[in-house]
Amino acid sequence: MNWIAIGDISDIPLRGARCVKTPIGKIAVFRTAENKVFAIEDHCPHKGGPLSQGIVHGNAVTCPLHNWVISLETGKALGADEGAVRTIPVRNDNGALSIALENLTLAAAE
């Protein structure tokens, strides 16, 4: 897999997220309270809300537009709502973060 460095874990606030701009759109990179890092498309399955702007709790984020709760692990909407966003592989080497670009290019080619 082609890992691309995106920065350090400390660039992301605890229980927060930052965006990475890519050719297929923004990717939201999350850091949970337990210092786990997840990356998903920054695009809510409901109406495209920017998930990176939501409140992070546990391993999930609540979309800022209409409060869907999206699992960061699976990208699936939790609770009664249905839908999913793409998850992106992310690697954490002692804080140095990278994401897998193949998925992006593949996605872009779709």
Add this chain to the structure above:
Amino acid sequence: MAESTLEKLVIIGNGMAPGRMLEELFEKAPGRYQVTIFNAEPRVNYDRIMLSPVLSGEKDYEEIIIHGDGWYIKHGITLYKGHKIVAIDRAAKTVTSDHGVTESYDKLVIATGSVPFIIPVPGKDLQGVITYRDLDDVQAMLLAAQSREKAVVIGGGLLGLEAAAGLKSRGMEVTVLHVMPTLMERQLDPAAGYLLQKAVEERGIKVLTKANTKRILGETRVEGIELEDGRIIPATLVVMAVGIRPSAGLAKEAGLAVNRGIVVDAGMQTSDGDIMALGECAEVGGMVYGLVAPLYEMARVAASHLAGDRKAAFVHSDTPTKLKVTGINLYSVGDFADGDDREEIVLRDATAGIYKRLVLKENRIIGTVLYGDTADGAWFNDLLKRGTEISEMRDTLIFGQAYQGGSPLDPTAAVAALPDDAEICGCNGVCKGKIVTTITSKGLTSLDEVRAHTKASASCGSCTGLVEQIMSLTLGESYNPAAVQPMCNCTELGHDDVRRLIKAKGLKTIPAVMQELEWKTSCGCAKCRPALNYYLVCDWPDDYADDYQSRFINERVHANIQKDGTYSVVPRMWGGVTNSQELRAIADVVDKFNVPLVKVTGGQRIDLLGIEKEDLPSVWADLGKAGFVSGQAYAKGLRTVKTCVGSQWCRFGTQDSTGLGIRIEKFMWGSWTPAKLKMAVSGCPRNCAEATCKDIGVICVDSGFEIHFAGAAGLDIKGTEVLGLVKTEDEALEHIVALTQMYREQARYLERIYKWAKRIGLDEIRRQIMDDAEKRKGFYDRFVFSQKFAQVDPWSERVSGKDKHEFRPMATVGFNQAAE
């Protein structure tokens, strides 16, 4: 009463121990005995433990009575008040009182309690030297306290410190003399004793340790105390609280076996088969006791034996010590001396004034000392009693129960763990202990009764959930509270309970709240975190560090998110007034950043829509140069004060509505509120600023300012209610500010004023804001205090670099590999 054939039970002493014994006996064997009680104190059975609150003024004597006269009548008991038994004739099976009454018995129970120990120094018999044991002592102290002069308390143990705190709160200047190097050394280790001394001294009570009394000075009345080291301390009142001695003299004279106390076996039998003894005067298994828990155990055993159950046996258990001085939390139980076979776990938090120590032997708790945070006392004591093996949880043990996984989440546990002096009802200043004792002493079973008797939850009602939990704790399963709507799925507690507990337990961070209130999730959810963040910002304006990650995006980046992920920017225009320079600056920003839409808002502001997040800081920088600050159009906080032109221009205007609106807005901007807060000021009843559908509105009239509140013009539409009429602009401001603060402190997160007002009652709000000047002033002052921390323009902060990460992508990748 006719001579009956019932067995005759005679009791000497009418304290807490025999009182409890009789309760148990009447339950186990109703009608079996004809009971006669002799009591040297000329009164019924009352809660001796609660003498300290009577001394400090927190309670009246009537409130601490355990059995009123009616109870004795109901059970056919003959109570000789003020009769001291002076002789027991075991052969004739009679007792005789100092007033000459002789009564025969089939069974005799001796429950003479203890007498305070008087140190044998010269001057001990002077007037003004008293002990601390019964109501007469309290009355003597209260009388002495009227002089507001100096008091010395000899003895820095539980009783001495409670006496000192009580006398201090009655206005006396108090010094505590203690022989040992640290206070309460029998219950506390030196570290906790030190913290306690600090807390006592902070209350303005002087503490002298290693102070050995040589003599008490004075001719007929006490004038002071001389210490061994020659120091002289002036005093008009001396309270001796240096310990107690079981009062066993009577039994000894009657020839019963007496050691330190009256010797009894595990069934409370003395050396005479027809005589039992219990309470502080009894010695069982070589121990005498001075706290009620073991005495109640004795009472249970004695009642069983009297009822014919010979198997009941007293078992020793350590009783925790707590100090009943409001605001000082300490808890100790068991054995906490150092020793080679022991290990200890210690936790200290100096800034919070917390000290916790667990003494372990063979991986079991044998002693606990807690100071400052005593919430887990009951739990540690439980582990101690059960002799639970703790090696599994050893690492986190000291942090308490909430840190242990897997334990059942009981919503009432947090309430159960509250100390008795924790304030439950803020409106009426009612603490937990008072609610519990009123429920039990008055036999209350419904919330309305509790309200009627204690006033708790009778005013604003925000503590109802807590009061109900106390009721279930006190009454057990017989009480079924109305279901409280939990805040979210992370907790069983409702908003009101959480708010109260934050205050009562002094919780100052989100993790602390989740910890102490036993959140079911590790870091909450998007519903509870913003609510908790607001509650903490509101309750601890100076202490709490706002947690931005718990804020909704709009409040985190100080702009309103739009459906396409862009933002809108609304600069503040005080009272809706602007000028050419401001408008020019806005026009320049619109051009420079290609702002797609400029719109006038319903709140007399200009809205710039469609701004990219990354551009926000530059937009704010440009607006800031023209003097604009954030309009907080995104905030659960003060948004806009709409005004009309008022008396400055309008021919109908009665007051300067524009001026007042600007003044209100400049005073109140930046404050966070449970939900958004919109205001308006109209210069006359024509009401062009539409003040009568706002959260708070003002209608100016010739005679002053009519303050309105609780309007709505959104999903619901509702005209305002009148709060009242005030004469001056200053008063108008004060009332509005106070109302806002009351709302800030009491409402649930996201609850608009009209909903809150409906819930707690308009009259209650009028009462607290219009009629109660002191309350109003309190609200006002707290608002002003919190503004010191709130009035920081978030835009200029971010222009200067705060939260940079919010406005920039973390990285840009994949567009051009060569650029990497």
